[in-house]
Amino acid sequence: MNANFIRLDELEKLDALFRESHSRPVVLFKHSETCPISRNIFEEMAAVDHEIWLIIVQNSRFVSDAIADKTDVKHESPQTIIIRNGKAVYHSSHYDITANDIAQVLSGEAANI
Numbered sequence: 712m713n714a715n716f717i718r719l720d721e722l723e724k725l726d727a728l729f730r731e732s733h734s735r736p737v738v739l740f741k742h743s744e745t746c747p748i749s750r751n752i753f754e755e756m757a758a759v760d761h762e763i764w765l766i767i768v769q770n771s772r773f774v775s776d777a778i779a780d781k782t783d784v785k786h787e788s789p790q791t792i793i794i795r796n797g798k799a800v801y802h803s804s805h806y807d808i809t810a811n812d813i814a815q816v817l818s819g820e821a822a823n824i
Contacts, residue, residue: 758810
């Protein structure tokens with residue numbers, strides 16, 4: 712199965728996702744539509760068998776900034792952050808993002824890579 716990408720462009724939905732993270736992990740992916748690295752990582756993310764909340768940084772910079780504030784993880788693009796219990800348990804950017812690492816964190820095999 713492939714990733715289920717859902718656009719995230721509302722602060723209210725971001726707040727709801729942080730609450731939801733107390734019952735299941737939430738995967739956030741900051742993506743730039745103009746960056747070739749981000750385009751390559753988008754393909755990598757597509758291999759993740761999970762719901763992925765997609766933040767297009769050119770359109771939703773305010774959401775991206777709010778994520779940085781809420782997680783204390785400096786903004787980068789492309790960037791993947793996994794939220795569990797309201798906290799970032801994984802974050803990676805650029806070519807350090809791998810579907811395998813994300814799958815390990817989601818399955819509980821790795822707490823933080």
